[in-house]
Amino acid sequence: MSLNGMTGPQKAAALLLAIDEAHAVTLLGRLHEDEVRDLSIAMSGLGTITADTVEQLCEEFACSLGSAGSLTGSFETTERMLMKSLPKERVAQIMEEIRGPAGRTMWEKLGNVSEAVLANYLKNEYPQTVAVVLSKVKPDHAARVLSLLPESFAMEVVMRMLRMENVQKEALEGVERTLKMEFMSNLARTNRRDAHEVMAEIFNNLDRASESRILGALEERNRDAAERIRGLMFTFDDLQRLDAAGIQILMRGVEKDRLTIALKGASQDLRDLFLRNMSERAGKMLRDDIAGLGPVRLKDVDEAQVSIVASAKDLAAQGQIRLAEGRDELVE
Structure with missing residues (x-):
């Protein structure tokens, strides 16, 4: 097989066979499984390559690498190169796919x-x-x-x-x-989400002390941004906006111990909402469990409440319950 008749994968496969086996193994370990598969297919079908062809291949590789100097790949360099050969709309589509998930x-x-x-x-x-x-x-x-x-x-x-x-x-x-x-x-x-929505989700997962501290500092620098983030956040207290059916569905998917710890640090109104949607016997047991907990670390309460809010969001995404948008009140 001559150098001119070789494809890119065949050249790469020949180079791997030509270098020290330990180096070849290291290189293969840095490749993606699809690349390893393509190289393996090319390698298995190479047949005999003459010493002259191997030498030419090494020279070609060295010349290509040496003439390029140091290389830096980025979204910008990729986009700039594509713009030289493809229509603007097609380049935009390709870059959107690259920047996707x-x-x-x-x-x-x-x-x-x-x-x-x-x-x-x-x-x-x-x-x-x-x-x-x-x-x-x-x-x-x-x-x-x-x-x-x-x-x-x-x-x-x-x-x-x-x-x-x-x-x-x-x-x-x-x-x-x-x-x-x-x-x-x-x-x-x-999927280009508003930055305030992203920050609201991040703040939803902060403990109360960190949330208060960071939001307070943001309010001093940009009051409008802080208020918008607050409006987009969905906290444990916002579960009060769920209807009775939503609360019951949520409770079925939440561990009893987690709910007990979460309600330990909740307002009385929110506790009453959960208790109203339980049987009298189950409600009494929950009250006794909350009272029997004794002092609970605020961090543990926060973690339990964040977990339950996450469960509520999952159920909403599945269409099983409905969460009100923002801080708007529901009107029956």
Whole structure:
């Protein structure tokens, strides 16, 4: 095989075979599994490479590396290079995909997409397509997505997965192309969240002392930003805006000990709301448990309350309960 007839993966594979085995192993360990697979395929089909070709290959590699000097890759340099050869709209689409959810492959990217968002998209696809997608993402993520699909549709998907054999490469590539064009690119465009919303979620997870200190300092520097963040935050006290059905659904998914600690530091009104939605016997037991706790660290109360708020948000994302937006009061 001559140097001119070699592909990029074949050249890389030949270089790996030419260098010391220990160095080759180190290099392979730094590559992604897809790159290792491509190199392995190229390596297994190389056949015999003459010493002259290996020498030319090494010279070509050294010249390419030496002429470039130091290299720095970034979003900006990538975008600048693409603009020289592609239409502006296509470059914008590619950069949006790159800046989208983290991951080198499409399946890794999907693993970083919220299960609620992914399920909402997949419920409109063919069961066979959904079966292929769920077979490629991590099992725990696939399980969460499956649980959010309509029951009859989920059963169709399960049956397809049970009957599914190896997916042909062309079919898999078709699914990937569809996901890139229809889902990931739209997600990249719509997933640009307001910075205040992001900060509100961060503040929701702070302990009370840190939240008060940082928000207080922010208020001195930018009162409007602080007020907007407060309006977007959803705290344990905001659970008072849940209706009776929402409170009951929430309590079914919360550990009793966690609820006891959370209510230990809650207002009397919020305690009463939970107690009203329990049986008389269960309510009495909860009161006794709260009274029997004795002094509880504020940090433990905060952690329990944050955990319950997170559960409420998960239930809201699944459509099981409704959380009021911002600080607006509900009008019946």
